[in-house]
Amino acid sequence: MFGSDLSYVQGADAEGLKYITVGRLLDATAAAYGDREALVVRHQDVRLTYAELKTRVDACAAGLLALGLEPGDRIGIWSPNRVEWVLTQFASAKAGLVLVNINPAYRLAELEYALNKVECKALVTASRFKTSDYLEMLRTLAPELATARPGVLCAERLPHLRRVIVMGDDAGPGMLAFDALAALGSPAELARLAELAAILQPDDAINVQFTSGTTGMPKGATLTHFNVVNNGYFVGRAMRFGPEDRLCIPVPLYHCFGMVMSVLTCVSHGACMVFPAEAFEPGAVLEAVAAERCTALHGVPTMFIAVLDHPDFASDALGTLRTGIMAGAPCPIEVMKRVISELNMAEVTIAYGMTETSPVSFQSSTDDPIERRVSTIGRIHPHVEVKIIDAEGRTVPRGVKGELCTRGYSVMLGYWNDAERTREAIDAAGWMHTGDLAIIDAEGYCNIVGRVKDMIIRGGENVYPREIEEFLYRHPDIQDVAVFGVPDRRFGEQVAAWVKLKPGATASADDIKTFCQGQIAHYKIPFHIRFVDGFPMTVTGKIQKFVMRETMVEELDIEITRTA
């Protein structure tokens, strides 16, 4: 047939796309499955049915309107996995606000950048998480909070931020407690919500997710209701999800794996969301799956490895599991096999995608042959197109390696307020250039075989070397630095830095790590640091990071595993 010898695939599908908003999706599910359990947050002792979830979401949305927030305003959320995250996700959507996900591991430099880049007017924040004292960091950036009346903050370094809403019932000076939000909305705001439901459009921007940039600071991928509602729905369909399913969600909500592939997937199929802990803990996952009789489990490969290797792991206690998704980084074949046999996830799927494409564009299906399910990322998602191109931009024949490009309903609107980066990523014909290298075979199964982009994936977190290099250039002793990834048994990859010090400078590896602490997220801080006099270069003066990587692999004696 026409062009079938080329690496171009499309997800023709009898079931149409759903042209609805996130708010309408929740209302429809609450109407259909009101008394079924929607959400279990074990570490907060919260259980809500879909009817209760909708009531709480509506109250929060009315509260946000009562604060004077208007459709189109940006509202940041900075928190690990908590019930308030899910409430804010739906409440902001119903109020027509643009939810801005801020990585819970972000520190001062990154937080300031993110809030200012998208001009957040309000921020919903946890008070602390692990070693991060969020309120302390906010007070450092906005000391004006101490004397500001709530709602009229005017901070020099955060000039757009007016409101800080703190999760819980205890807010510090200048802040509002999240628990007080629901009581703020009057019948007038509830009536306004009903009006908004008719006005808000599926194509409106609803969410900004920061992804690290190849050139410097993070970029705000801007997604619509239509993007995320449909991607969430079809991700669930590939797992044969239904209202009987109970999904254990150890992946973070700030990332598309949590908020789209978990939350929206469950809500669009009437399934139950089970959060085992604030952040990934293998022991809590095991407990949650057993106690809540979960039928599905999501994770990046390193999470599945940690669960399988946990001392409390007992296959028998996990008999309810059926399906789930491994994604976010190359999925090792051996780990997939163990997930099927030891975690009892006979219908586990692999998904591939990126934040900018809602995220999923390939996913294996539960009835694909087993060999394909452990060794490929499956076939094209419904209604999505993918082509593989060579360096000249021409589509390559099947079986030939090239860059994967995605087009369709799932592609983001663009990077927030950054037309240039958007043009670099999405071409005139609407193709999102992913920077991933892939091969599509004659039957349409795809393999990710590398990356053109200079990116490290450490335990499922993307790290862009350029961002770290730019940060390290601020160190007074550093003359030049090159950051790259090296394979790592535990995290898949680890961050390595080769550093050239200024003449006479004596900074140690510990000094450099201390310099990063508190300023950039812990997972970006170089783990391996080597001091060198120069870098391997090509004749044209281009740094050869692959040579440094090979040197480190040899030096650290790392063995490289086979992946899907």
Ligand code: AMP
């Ligand atoms: P993010 O935008 O954080 O979701 O990261 C997207 C990137 O993660 C992709 O561009 C890939 O490089 C990588 N990725 C996601 N899923 C997979 C997978 N199943 N196999 C290999 N790499 C993946």
